[in-house]
Amino acid sequence: MAIYLLGGHQSDFARAWSREGLDLSDILRDGILGALDACKLDPSDIDAVHVGNAFGELYRGQGHLAAMVAQVVPELHGVPAMRHEAACASASIAVLAATAEIEAGRYDCVLIVGAEEEKNLPGDEASKVQNAASWQGREGIDCRFMWPAVFGRLSQEYGERYGLDRRHLNRIAEINLTNAKRNPLSQTRKWAFTAENFTDDDAANPIIEPGTRRMDCGQITDGTSAIVLCSDRFMERYAARRGVKASDFPQILGWGHTNAGIRFLDKIERSKGQDYVFPHVRKAITDAWGRAGIAGPQDLSGVETHDCFTSTEYMAIDHLGLTAPGQSWQAVESGLIELGGKCPVNASGGLIGVGHPVGATGARMLLDAGRQVTGTAGDYQVEGARTYQTLNIGGSLGTVVSFVVGRVG
Numbered sequence: 068m069a070i071y072l073l074g075g076h077q078s079d080f081a082r083a084w085s086r087e088g089l090d091l092s093d094i095l096r097d098g099i100l101g102a103l104d105a106c107k108l109d110p111s112d113i114d115a116v117h118v119g120n121a122f123g124e125l126y127r128g129q130g131h132l133a134a135m136v137a138q139v140v141p142e143l144h145g146v147p148a149m150r151h152e153a154a155c156a157s158a159s160i161a162v163l164a165a166t167a168e169i170e171a172g173r174y175d176c177v178l179i180v181g182a183e184e185e186k187n188l189p190g191d192e193a194s195k196v197q198n199a200a201s202w203q204g205r206e207g208i209d210c211r212f213m214w215p216a217v218f219g220r221l222s223q224e225y226g227e228r229y230g231l232d233r234r235h236l237n238r239i240a241e242i243n244l245t246n247a248k249r250n251p252l253s254q255t256r257k258w259a260f261t262a263e264n265f266t267d268d269d270a271a272n273p274i275i276e277p278g279t280r281r282m283d284c285g286q287i288t289d290g291t292s293a294i295v296l297c298s299d300r301f302m303e304r305y306a307a308r309r310g311v312k313a314s315d316f317p318q319i320l321g322w323g324h325t326n327a328g329i330r331f332l333d334k335i336e337r338s339k340g341q342d343y344v345f346p347h348v349r350k351a352i353t354d355a356w357g358r359a360g361i362a363g364p365q366d367l368s369g370v371e372t373h374d375c376f377t378s379t380e381y382m383a384i385d386h387l388g389l390t391a392p393g394q395s396w397q398a399v400e401s402g403l404i405e406l407g408g409k410c411p412v413n414a415s416g417g418l419i420g421v422g423h424p425v426g427a428t429g430a431r432m433l434l435d436a437g438r439q440v441t442g443t444a445g446d447y448q449v450e451g452a453r454t455y456q457t458l459n460i461g462g463s464l465g466t467v468v469s470f471v472v473g474r475v476g
């Protein structure tokens with residue numbers, strides 16, 4: 068059973084919606100209507116809706132986002148809707164639920180909308196809200212900001228296991244923020260940087276938590292990304308109606324999904340002496356390859372990966388097999404991960420450059436992967452892209468989801 072990615076929508080991640088008198092419900096509406104418009108679908112074409120959102124209750128006091136769907140788009144009244152929360156992987160989990168429904172033959176055309184509002188609080192408060200995705204009172208990490216602290220520990224772990232030169236982390240930030248300048252929907256496209264920002268200069272690149280400096284951080288972002296998936300049965304009708312070919316559209320070729328518990332230090336302890344710092348991340352990636360029928364990174368045109376911090380991308384590089392374990396620095400130094408390199412990573416700018424509206428990120432990655440393999444990624448197009456992989460994580464790698472997207476025929 069093929070699962071087609073019909074298309075989708077991303078909002079401008081530079082927008083702070085509360086400053087326009089708008090809130091999470093408006094963001095959700097924009098995602099749904101944007102995706103319908105992009106795919107030239109009527110609301111009546113949609114069999115089910117899945118909402119990805121992590122922190123609606125905490126940022127805006129707003130829960131029950133499944134029912135919000137028909138509230139803001141009344142034409143979807145009566146259509147089944149569900150909300151999924153898995154921290155920063157919420158939208159990918161929503162996608163997994165949608166693909167299962169299509170594979171089961173229950174529905175043929177399903178809309179997935181990820182949405183998050185974060186900019187309605189000051190930056191430091193907004194960051195602390197996200198601590199909720201850690202194990203309250205039990206992480207054993209004394210800090211202000213849980214995620215900058217956790218991923219600072221991750222770079223420390225790489226340092227202890229394999230050796231780590233911080234210049235490679237600074238370079239990852241620079242590559243992603245440079246890529247984001249080409250992306251008309253990225254949050255940071257107009258931000259100004261100096262060369263010192265990408266060094267260990269304490270003034271130009273201040274320490275946020277041990278092991279993490281400002282430029283290592285993904286952003287606090289408002290935004291939505293929504294995609295529409297459909298069965299081959301629906302695609303047949305859709306293609307005939309529109310006079311297009313099914314082979315023009317990307318398919319979700321494979322997926323991997325693992326859960327590894329919430330507490331960061333347990334995961335680190337568990338993998339001592341093993342090849343990979345996170346064997347469950349490696350498994351999600353290789354499961355996706357297996358289901359897609361590809362052999363490994365040599366079959367990929369590019370990757371959209373989680374880079375909530377530079378250390379996260381550093382980890383992703385070796386777990387994706389772009390280098391041997393612990394040797395991610397080689398891919399940074401050789402230019403392999405840059406636009407024009409053998410396997411560009413985060414051509415869009417990633418979470419550091421595009422922004423990270425937590426509940427929307429997984430859908431945004433799939434949308435970008437789909438754009439790449441259909442040659443519609445504009446100024447950040449990876450030339451000749453055919454097959455793309457996404458890697459989306461929740462919390463300290465507690466939830467991991469990876470997809471392989473490509474065109475067939």
Ligand SMILES: CC(=O)SCCNC(=O)CCNC(=O)[C@H](O)C(C)(C)COP(=O)(O)OP(=O)(O)OC[C@H]1O[C@@H](n2cnc3c(N)ncnc32)[C@H](O)[C@@H]1OP(=O)(O)O
Pocket residue numbers: 083155189190191194197212214215257258259260275281284285286287375423460461462463464
């Ligand atoms: C698995 C996971 O995904 S876990 C990841 C979860 N995510 C996180 O933990 C988020 C991590 N990031 C953060 O916590 C925050 O970005 C922080 C705390 C590091 C910094 O946040 P803030 O204090 O808001 O500072 P920040 O530098 O982003 O922005 C301050 C203002 O300066 C602007 N700004 C920042 N850098 C620049 C620049 N280089 N040029 C121009 N403007 C800039 C921002 O747009 C912002 O303005 P705005 O509020 O009008 O939009």
